[in-house]
Amino acid sequence: MSPDEAAPAATRRSAALRPFALFGSELATLFLRRRTIAMLAALAVVPVLIAVVVRVTGAGSNGRGPAFLGSITDNGLFVGFTALVVCIPLFLPLTLGVVAGDTIAGEAALGTLRYLLVAPAGRARLLLAKYAGVAAFALAAPVVIVLAGMGIGALLFPVRPVTLLSGDTTDAAGLLARTALLACYVALSLLGLGAIGLFVSTLTTVPVGAMAATVVLAGASQILDQLPQLDWLHPWLFTHYWLGFGDLLRDPIVWDSYGQDALLQAAYLAVFGALAYARFATKDILS
Amino acid sequence: MTSAEPAAGPAGGASAILARGLTKRFGRRLAVDSVDLDVPRGSVFGFLGPNGSGKTTTIRMLLGLARPTAGQVELLGERMPRATATVLPRVGALVEGPALYPFLTARDGLSRLDAADPRSVSRTRGARVAEALERVGLTHAADKKAHAYSLGMRQRLGLAGALLRERELLVLDEPSNGLDPQGTREVRALIRRLADDGTTVFVSSHLLGEVEQLCSHVAVMRAGRLVMSGPLGELRAAGxxxxxxxxxxxxxxxxxxxxxxxxxxxxxxxxxxxxxxxxxxxxxxxxxxxxxxxxxxxxxxxxxxxxxxxxxxxxxxxxxxxxxxxxxx
Missing domain, CATH: 3.30.70.100 (Alpha-Beta Plaits)
Structure with missing residues (x-):
């Protein structure tokens, strides 16, 4: 018999699909969860810490320390940038790894994965919803850092038109636009890692393991990126363009690194998204 | 509403669950060995067997959670897992105990499960969730976080998830697990009420007394094989x-x-x-x-x-x- 013809009238009548309800539920569950809020709060503390230390010591950095650190005393708007630079190597991949590693493995560990699938959520749709949550976190994290940084910066330091790396100045509106671009750049840069985390998460029912593996991969990629002997490999590492956002602070904006980063992240997303789907679509849910 | 009329036309079929040669192998271990199941519509079907006899693995295969090594499954007349999206909304399930989001309230957890099905209407979600909670007697605790729930309350919440919608088939794995005697009685009454309304209930249990009181049909598993299947009277009389x-x-x-x-x-x-x-x-x-x-x-x-x-x-x-x-x- 043909199952397509066999769909009963009642199901067909209510067949108007609402595929986005799960996305909404996923976002709400993720961002109302205490753990997520705590991670975002921890990220917000970083610029506050930097600003307070610079303010209290009152000393310039004499060119040492992370990028933009020396500019803070001159212009509070740089606090957010400095904090982003500080967070990119460790804190951002760490928090994103927690969210991405938890996606499937976390539901499996709770046992809720089986109930989502018999609801039925559909395996592809569940993966998409989970990845949407990861992507939303990848955007939320830098936005929180930048906003907290600008807030505390404006509070503790003078705010004036910003002198860009190219020597031009931009007003508050221009700076806001560039900050938004910067946050988007960091979010974009994290998409590849998010896809890796999603894939790792389909391999296990132990969320902590998936989280750790994801974070370790981010660290390993950055280490490889430091080794000059592996020059040929560097453009293929998903962390390679993580700090390449300086181009956004020139006038006119140089889009090269944005484009290359987007291409690279898209490739990682395609490969690891496909792997995650291949794994998850046929997986026996035994937890 | 689709009522569970027996033999509801060519699409319906007379069986709520039909499994043929269902087999699951994990490595070298044969967990389920060519099981044939035929659960008539409108029956209350007891699925018995000692621990580790393959009951839950069978249920997982019926619901499309695990892929059979061999054999096939039809739920409500449609082939699984191909028809997952159209069949499972009509099936309520409790598989291997309840699973809750400890950080969500009962109400939010159920809403999330309800939202997971793209066919469920969001406008009536709140009412559906409230009704399901009411049916299992959890209304008073609906806004408590689930990590504060006792075993019995968790079990009830699991049942509420299975009852979110009008179901034609309920697959309940050990529904009275962890419930006190009153809770067990309530669950039994609930199952009976659902069955009277025409819902087919497939219930696995160790509690033979419960099965004896509830079920019209039984199947018995042993070490992955089905050793008996048929009306309850037949099982008893065979002795x-x-x-x-x-x-x-x-x-x-x-x-x-x-x-x-x-x-x-x-x-x-x-x-x-x-x-x-x-x-x-x-x-x-x-x-x-x-x-x-x-x-x-x-x-x-x-x-x-x-x-x-x-x-x-x-x-x-x-x-x-x-x-x-x-x-x-």
Missing amino acids: GRSAAVRTPDPDAAASVLAGLGLRPSVADGVVTADLGPGGDAHDGTEPAPESIVAALVAAGVRVRGFEVTTPSLEDRFVALTGEGFDVAG
Whole structure:
């Protein structure tokens, strides 16, 4: 018999699909969860810490320390940038790894994965919803850092038109636009890692393991990126363009690194998204 | 609403669950070995078996959570797992205990499950969730975070998830697990009410008493194989009734019983004989108990006691699945 013809009238009548309800539920569950809020709060503390230390010591950095650190005393708007630079190597991949590693493995560990699938959520749709949550976190994290940084910066330091790396100045509106671009750049840069985390998460029912593996991969990629002997490999590492956002602070904006980063992240997303789907679509849910 | 009329046209089919040759192998271990299941629509079907006999693995395959190594499944007349998206909204399930989001309230957790199905209407979600909570008696705790729930409350919440919508089939794995006697009674009453409304209920359980009170049909698993499947009466009757006569004249009694076509045996002044399949629909090939007593009295046998015993479901269960520690079994 043909199952397509066999769909009963009642199901067909209510067949108007609402595929986005799960996305909404996923976002709400993720961002109302205490753990997520705590991670975002921890990220917000970083610029506050930097600003307070610079303010209290009152000393310039004499060119040492992370990028933009020396500019803070001159212009509070740089606090957010400095904090982003500080967070990119460790804190951002760490928090994103927690969210991405938890996606499937976390539901499996709770046992809720089986109930989502018999609801039925559909395996592809569940993966998409989970990845949407990861992507939303990848955007939320830098936005929180930048906003907290600008807030505390404006509070503790003078705010004036910003002198860009190219020597031009931009007003508050221009700076806001560039900050938004910067946050988007960091979010974009994290998409590849998010896809890796999603894939790792389909391999296990132990969320902590998936989280750790994801974070370790981010660290390993950055280490490889430091080794000059592996020059040929560097453009293929998903962390390679993580700090390449300086181009956004020139006038006119140089889009090269944005484009290359987007291409690279898209490739990682395609490969690891496909792997995650291949794994998850046929997986026996035994937890 | 699609009511669960039996044999609802060519699409419906007469079976709520139909499995043929269902097999699952994990590495070298055969967890489920060519199981054939036929759960008639409208039945309350008890799925019995000791721990580790493959019940939950079978249920996982029925629901498309695990892929059968061999064999096929039809749920409500449609092939699984191909028809997952259209069939599962009509199936409520409790699989291997409830699973909750400890950081969500009961209400939010159920809403999330409801939202997971793209066919569920978001406008009525709140009302659906509230009704499901009401049905399992959790309304008062609906806005508590689930990590504060007791085992019984968790079980009820799991049931609420299965009852979020009008279901044609409920697959309930150990629904009374962790419930106190009142809770067990409530669950039993709930299942009975659902069954009266025409819902097919497929319930796995260790609690034989519960199955005996609830189910119209049973299937028994043992070490991955189905050892028996059919109406409850058939399972009980297959063991046969027996009559026991307590008398100081055992030899005389035995010869009377033999004269009635029975094969009596004597031990300790008690004469026993198998009466064959029992039930009220006695087929008449064996003498009725009352005629045995009459014959004994007519022959001058002093009857001190007469008893007809039907094997309990537990006796049959153990006979089919072996004693718990029976290594040879």
